[in-house]
Amino acid sequence: MRTDxxxxxxxxxxxxxxxxxxxxxxxQTPRMSRHRVVLLGSTLAFYLAIVVAVLTTSWLxxxxxxxxxxxxxxxxxxxxxxxxxxxxxxQRGPTAVMVAAWLGWRSWRQHTLRPLITLGVSLLLLNITVxxxxxxxxxxxxxxATRIGSAELFAGGDIFPSGHTANAVVTWGIxxxxxxxxxxxxxxxxxxxxxxxxxxxxxxYLGTHWVSDxxxxxxxxxxxxxxxxxxxxxxxxxxxxxxEMRERQRRRLEAGTVPAPVAALLTPLLSAxxxxxxxxxxxxxxxxxxxxxxxxxxxxxxxAAATPAGHAPTPRPAAHLPGRPHLxxxxxxxxxxxxxxxxxxxxxxxxxxxxxxxxxxGG
Numbered sequence: 001m002r003t004d005x006x007x008x009x010x011x012x013x014x015x016x017x018x019x020x021x022x023x024x025x026x027x028q029t030p031r032m033s034r035h036r037v038v039l040l041g042s043t044l045a046f047y048l049a050i051v052v053a054v055l056t057t058s059w060l061x062x063x064x065x066x067x068x069x070x071x072x073x074x075x076x077x078x079x080x081x082x083x084x085x086x087x088x089x090x091q092r093g094p095t096a097v098m099v100a101a102w103l104g105w106r107s108w109r110q111h112t113l114r115p116l117i118t119l120g121v122s123l124l125l126l127n128i129t130v131x132x133x134x135x136x137x138x139x140x141x142x143x144x145a146t147r148i149g150s151a152e153l154f155a156g157g158d159i160f161p162s163g164h165t166a167n168a169v170v171t172w173g174i175x176x177x178x179x180x181x182x183x184x185x186x187x188x189x190x191x192x193x194x195x196x197x198x199x200x201x202x203x204x205y206l207g208t209h210w211v212s213d214x215x216x217x218x219x220x221x222x223x224x225x226x227x228x229x230x231x232x233x234x235x236x237x238x239x240x241x242x243x244e245m246r247e248r249q250r251r252r253l254e255a256g257t258v259p260a261p262v263a264a265l266l267t268p269l270l271s272a273x274x275x276x277x278x279x280x281x282x283x284x285x286x287x288x289x290x291x292x293x294x295x296x297x298x299x300x301x302x303x304a305a306a307t308p309a310g311h312a313p314t315p316r317p318a319a320h321l322p323g324r325p326h327l328x329x330x331x332x333x334x335x336x337x338x339x340x341x342x343x344x345x346x347x348x349x350x351x352x353x354x355x356x357x358x359x360x361x362g363g
Contacts, residue, residue, distance in 0.1 A: 030177060032229040040226040047219040054139075054160070054212050057151045064210035065149060068142045072205040083202045090164030090199035095171040096123065103178070113239045115178050121231050122170050125224050130166050133220070134158040142207050162209045162217030165200040169221025172196065177228060196221065 030036075053060040073080055088094055096119075103115035139160035140152040153160075172195045176188035200214035209217075 029232055030229050036226055036229065040223065043219050043222050043226060047216065047223060050212055050216045050219065051137075054137075054151050055153070057149070060212050061151050062149070064142075064212055067204060067211050068145070068207065071207065073207055076205075079205070083205055087164060087199060087202045087206065089172075089195055090168040090203075092123075092163070092167050092171075095167065099171050099174065102175070106178070113242060114235060117235045117238050118178060118228070119174055121235060122174055122224055122228060125227075125231075126166060126170050126221070129224065130161060130163055130217075130220050133161060133216075134163070139210075139213075141213075142210060159209055160213050160216060161220050162200060162203055162213040164203050164209075165196060165214050165217030166221040166224075168192075168196040168199040169218060170224050173221065173225045177225060 050060070100116065100119060103119055106115050107113055135158060137160050138154045138156050138158070140146070140155045140157035141159045144157065145152050146155075169192070172192035173189070176185050176192050179185035179188050196218065200209075200218060203209040204211055204214055
C-alpha cells in the first residue's frame with residue numbers, strides 16, 4: 001500500500017471525528033470531588049497497611065500460609081476448569097484488546113479521542129505503580145515458597161501485588177469511569193467490582209497468589225481509578241495535540257509542499273550529481289494535478305542566490321553534453337542474424353560443388 005493511500009485513509013478517519021467537534025452535553029468528565037478525595041486517602045492508608053503487615057510478617061502472612069495449606073483447588077476440583085477461563089478476565093493482553101475495541105467504537109461514534117487516551121494513561125499508571133512495587137519487594141508465590149511462615153520477600157519474585165487483580169480493577173473500571181450517564185456508570189461500576197473480586201479470588205483458589213497479594217492488587221487498582229481526574233488536563237492536552245498535528249499535516253498536503261528535511265533527504269536519492277531538485281507538482285500540472293513531489297532538471301551551474309526566497313527554482317534546460325556521434329542505420333549492429341534462415345540442404349550443396357568443378361567445353 002502506498003503512502004498516499006495510507007494518508008487518505010487516515011484523513012477519512014479524522015474527518016469522521018471532526019463531524020462533531022463539541023462533545024455531547026451528557027458526557028461529563030469526572031471531577032476530583034471531596035468524596036473522591038476521602039476515598040483516595042482511605043484506600044492509600046489501606047494500601048500502606050497491607051505493605052507494612054507483610055514486611056513485619058504479621059497475622060496477614062500467617063493467614064496467607066493457612067490458605068495455602070488449605071489448597072482450595074483440591075477442596076473444590078469441579079470448579080478448576082471454569083476458573084481457568086475466568087482468570088483470563090484479569091490478563092493484560094486479552095482484556096486490553098477487548099476494552100480498546102469498545103472504546104475505539106465509542107471514539108468513532110462520539111467523535112473524540114478521550115476514551116482511548118484515558119485507557120492508555122490508566123494502563124501506563126498501572127504498569128509504573130504496580131510494576132515498580134513488584135520488582136522492589138520481589139516476593140515469591142505460594143508454589144515457589146521455601147520457608148514456612150516467611151513472607152518470602154526480596155527473593156526475586158514478582159507477584160506482590162497481584163497484577164491480575166489490579167488489571168481487572170483498572171481495565172473494567174475504566175468503562176464505568178467513561179460512562180455517559182449516571183445509571184450506566186452505576187451498572188458498570190457493579191460489573192467491574194464483581195469481575196475484579198472474582199479474578200482476585202480465582203488467583204487464590206488456583207494457588208498463584210497469596211491473600212495479601214490480592215488485597216494489595218485491589219487497592220492498587222482502586223487508587224489509579226480514584227486518581228484519574230487529576231490526569232484529565234493531560235488527557236485533554238494530548239487530544240488537542242493530536243488534532244493539531246493532524247491539521248498541520250492536512251495544510252501541508254493541501255498546499256502541496258514538501259518539508260525541508262524531507263526534501264534534503266530525498267534530493268540526493270533522486271538525483272545524479274546534484275542536478276535534480278524537488279518542487280511541488282501543482283506548480284507544473286496546475287490545481288488539478290497530482291500533489292506528489294516531482295523531480296525536474298536544472299542547470300548545475302545555477303547559483304543558489306539567483307533563486308528568490310520563497311519561490312521554487314525555475315526549471316532550465318539541461319546543458320548539452322558531447323556524447324557519441326550519431327550512427328546511421330548501416331553502421332549499427334544488425335538486429336537480425338546474417339545469412340539465410342532456411343535449413344541447409346546437402347543435396348543442393350553437392351550439386352553446386354559438382355557444377356563448379358566441371359571443365360568448360362567448346363570454344
